[in-house]
Amino acid sequence: MAPMTALVALLALAGVLPASGQTRPVAPAGAPAGDWPAAGRDPGLTRFSPLTELTPANVNELKVLWSWPTGSLAGHEGNPLVIDGKLYLQTPHPSRVVAFDLNQPGAAPLWSYSPPAGRGPVLALCCDVGNRGLAWHPSGKLYLAMFTGDLVALDARTGKQLWRVTNGDPATGTTMQSAPLVVGGLVIVGVGGGEFGNRGYLTGYDAHTGKQAWRAWSMGSDQETLIGPLPNLNYPSHQGPRLGLSTWNADSWQRGGGATWGWLSYDPDLDLVYYGTGAPAPMNGYQRIGDNKWTSSLIARNPKTGLARWVLQLTPGDRWGFGASNENILLDLNFGGRAVKGLVHFDRNGFAYTIDRATGRLLLAQKYGPVNWAREIHTASSLPVLDSAYLPRASGTTRGICPSLMGMKAFQPAAYSPITELFFVPAMDLCMDLEPTGASFQPGQPFVGAKVRIVTGSSGSRGRFLAWSATTGSVAWEIREPFPVFGGALATGGGLVFYGTLDGWLKAVDATNGRERWRFKTPSGIVSNPISFAGPNGRQLIAVVSGIGGWPGRALKPGPDRRPIDGIEAVSVLADLMGQVVPGGVLLILGR
Numbered sequence: 236m237a238p239m240t241a242l243v244a245l246l247a248l249a250g251v252l253p254a255s256g257q258t259r260p261v262a263p264a265g266a267p268a269g270d271w272p273a274a275g276r277d278p279g280l281t282r283f284s285p286l287t288e289l290t291p292a293n294v295n296e297l298k299v300l301w302s303w304p305t306g307s308l309a310g311h312e313g314n315p316l317v318i319d320g321k322l323y324l325q326t327p328h329p330s331r332v333v334a335f336d337l338n339q340p341g342a343a344p345l346w347s348y349s350p351p352a353g354r355g356p357v358l359a360l361c362c363d364v365g366n367r368g369l370a371w372h373p374s375g376k377l378y379l380a381m382f383t384g385d386l387v388a389l390d391a392r393t394g395k396q397l398w399r400v401t402n403g404d405p406a407t408g409t410t411m412q413s414a415p416l417v418v419g420g421l422v423i424v425g426v427g428g429g430e431f432g433n434r435g436y437l438t439g440y441d442a443h444t445g446k447q448a449w450r451a452w453s454m455g456s457d458q459e460t461l462i463g464p465l466p467n468l469n470y471p472s473h474q475g476p477r478l479g480l481s482t483w484n485a486d487s488w489q490r491g492g493g494a495t496w497g498w499l500s501y502d503p504d505l506d507l508v509y510y511g512t513g514a515p516a517p518m519n520g521y522q523r524i525g526d527n528k529w530t531s532s533l534i535a536r537n538p539k540t541g542l543a544r545w546v547l548q549l550t551p552g553d554r555w556g557f558g559a560s561n562e563n564i565l566l567d568l569n570f571g572g573r574a575v576k577g578l579v580h581f582d583r584n585g586f587a588y589t590i591d592r593a594t595g596r597l598l599l600a601q602k603y604g605p606v607n608w609a610r611e612i613h614t615a616s617s618l619p620v621l622d623s624a625y626l627p628r629a630s631g632t633t634r635g636i637c638p639s640l641m642g643m644k645a646f647q648p649a650a651y652s653p654i655t656e657l658f659f660v661p662a663m664d665l666c667m668d669l670e671p672t673g674a675s676f677q678p679g680q681p682f683v684g685a686k687v688r689i690v691t692g693s694s695g696s697r698g699r700f701l702a703w704s705a706t707t708g709s710v711a712w713e714i715r716e717p718f719p720v721f722g723g724a725l726a727t728g729g730g731l732v733f734y735g736t737l738d739g740w741l742k743a744v745d746a747t748n749g750r751e752r753w754r755f756k757t758p759s760g761i762v763s764n765p766i767s768f769a770g771p772n773g774r775q776l777i778a779v780v781s782g783i784g785g786w787p788g789r790a791l792k793p794g795p796d797r798r799p800i801d802g803i804e805a806v807s808v809l810a811d812l813m814g815q816v817v818p819g820g821v822l823l824i825l826g827r
Contacts, residue, residue: 260653261502261565269769271317274368274414275648276766278501279565282650283726284767288775288827290729294743294753296827297777301341305331305820310762310784312646313368313414314723315822316377317768317778321345323371323391324822327784328364328382334394338771340824346394350379350387363785365762367498367646368414370422372442378422380411386424388445398445402426402438407679409433416499418508418538421448425495429513429558430801432490432682435530437510439541449541453493453512453529454479460529461536466546469596470617473546478528487523490676492516493530497560498648502576505593507535507544509578511559517674517684518640520554521629527552531559533580533588535595545595547617550584554627555608555669556640556685557584562648563592564658570598570706579705581649581660583642584619586612589705601708603701604643604662605693608636632670632686639667639689641719641786641805648764650724650732655702655746657711659732661720662699664692665808672802686802697808700724700734702749712749718812721787723764725777733777735761737787737809739816741779741823757781757823760788760816774826782820791818 261279266272268285275282289297305311309327316323322335333344370378376397379387384403389396402424403409408431415424422442429435435453440446451461460479467473475481480488494513501508515523515530531550536543549559561581568577570589578592585606589599600612608626609619625636641663649660667689674684691697698716703709722735732746737760743753760783770776783791789800790809 260651269773270319271315271766271768272371273316274314274370274498275500275562278503280498280500280562280648281564281566282648282724282764283652285728286767286769286775287728289727289731291731291745291752293827294731297753297755297825300776300824300826302824303822305780305782305822307782307820308818310363310365310788311780311782311820312365312762312785314764314766314780315778316369316371317766318371320771321391322778323369323377324780325366325369325379326820327366330366330379330381332369332377332379332389332394334391348389348394348396350381350385350396363788365784366412370415370417372417372422374443376442378415378417380413380415380424382410382412384409384411386415386422386440386445400440400445403428407431407433413496413498416501416508417442418501421538423499423508423538425497425499425510427494427496429492429494429516430681430683431679432492432516432676433494434489434491435493435495435512437495437536437541439538451536451541451543453495454483454488454491454527456480460543461541462529462543462546466543467595469594472526472616472618473548482526482528484524490516490682491523491527491530494560497646498562500563500565501538502565502592505576506537507592508538509533509535509563509565509592511561511563511580513560514553514556514558516682518554518556519671519674519684520552520627521671522674522684525552531557533559533563533590535592547590547595547597549582549588550619555584555636557582557642559583561642561644561646564649564651565592566651568706577705579658581644583638583644584608585638585643587703587705587708589708599705599708603660603703603710604699605637605664606643627669627671629671632668634668635666636669637666637692638663639665640687641665641689645721647721647762648723650726652726652746654728654730656704657746658703658705659724659726659746660701660703661722661724661734662701663719664694664697664699665719666690666692681801683801683803687804689805689808691808698736714744714749718809719787721785722761725765725767727767733765735763735765735779737761737783737812737816739781741765755825758821759783759819762787770826776824776826778822778824780820780822783816783818787812788818791816
């Protein structure tokens with residue numbers, strides 16, 4: 236273990252290349268090795284902790300040191316932050332923020348913030364009222380993206396509200412689920428609501444006053460999208476003015492979806508923010524014929540101005556409901572014998588993309604699971620090669636499309652280890668039967684346009700957890716799970732990977748081969764993301780919030796609450812989950 240320990244110490248202190256010289260994560264901006272100051276720990280969203288105390292040899296000594304019930308039955312989809320001996324946690328709607336002093340394990344919270352009643356009504360959505368975490372500013376502020384559409388700044392010492400601005404409107408279905416991102420003097424946040432036909436947008440606010448600095452829409456005019464006439468110099472299909480209008484029939488762009496509910500990452504050297512946009516609305520592509528730019532796309536923007544540096548659409552005219560909202564993990568890598576500033580994206584459409592994050596050029600795209608809607612991604616053009624057998628028809632049902640609209644991977648984030656140079660990916664093996672239907676737009680009402688039935692994929696396991704090489708486009712090892720894996724991944728310097736399962740197991744596996752080394756049964760199913768940090772005595776700790784919810788949580792509801800939502804039948808495939816777990820959030824802190 237000595238060489239690994241020395242290597243990780245070097246990484247943590249200096250941020251230099253590992254011994255192989257192949258990859259380097261985007262550095263966590265000087266954060267202490269024992270802190271977890273942002274959603275993915277570092278701005279590149281690697282979810283890698285350099286702490287080395289826990290190893291495959293001793294992880295079986297982990298036990299619960301203390302716990303705290305959140306009091307919420309909704310889905311707990313994010314993770315806490317840990318800064319300078321304090322832990323900060325946000326609960327699902329109605330949002331509550333609590334702070335704990337890690338020097339007093341198990342004691343009552345230092346403070347608790349419950350915001351005044353927000354605007355309503357809160358709509359009953361497909362995917363629950365969960366929230367994916369807080370953002371922290373070095374000046375001592377926390378930022379809370381409320382489900383009801385307000386962005387709130389808090390004093391991290393006291394929990395006092397400093398300012399509150401309106402960024403969405405739940406009456407129209409424009410809500411907020413994702414964690415904000417702090418970049419210098421700005422806090423940046425996206426919105427949900429694509430399933431209601433709302434146009435997605437990303438907004439930058441002054442971190443100290445809450446004043447809006449810019450807003451970039453997912454579609455519309457070049458002025459509204461802040462995208463120029465040459466969105467990507469590498470591909471002719473991505474060049475020309477007004478593509479946010481001309482690739483939509485008539486005025487369908489005005490209700491076109493493209494929500495921005497996913498994770499945000501940042502490269503301080505290039506000074507670019509990266510994110511993905513959701514699927515177009517409605518799912519019936521015959522109502523919005525065209526490529527529907529810039530939905531189902533990855534976008535790199537200047538955080539100060541919002542101007543786009545490049546855009547890459549992954550699923551043009553997306554008729555399957557995939558979207559591209561999953562995280563973008565940033566690292567410098569050796570690709571084809573040359574150094575590249577890389578971006579790795581595990582898309583919901585089932586392809587894993589390795590991209591030059593400076594230019595938006597596609598380097599590699601390979602299937603990371605069973606996919607049939609497209610045969611391949613043509614690297615020279617960036618376009619998918621479709622399989623016509625799985626292209627939804629104007630009428631009738633197309634059966635066995637893989638993956639399902641839930642994605643090969645949903646919002647649960649992957650992790651990356653610079654030691655193994657592998658990505659660790661929580662995934663699913665689900666397919667769908669899809670029939671387009673007519674959709675009529677009414678503000679504040681679902682705008683779906685399809686009948687969908689989710690079915691088990693070819694393997695029969697429904698869930699997968701895999702290790703992936705972004706330079707070769709191949710699976711290094713894989714674990715089959717009985718349920719879709721909706722919990723995020725955590726990689727550590729001691730050679731471990733942690734993840735949670737819907738049936739409530741928190742697991743630790745060997746990063747080199749996937750061999751399970753430890754498991755613990757939590758009080759509920761896990762749809763959150765484990766983190767690692769140092770306790771007050773310097774010992775390595777693990778935190779996770781157990782509390783099933785979101786789409787999988789509907790499988791636990793009785794009677795009419797299990798019915799299809801606006802034509803999407805997605806719970807019967809998880810019927811056997813009922814009786815195995817119960818809702819209810821609990822924060823767990825584990826150590827040796």
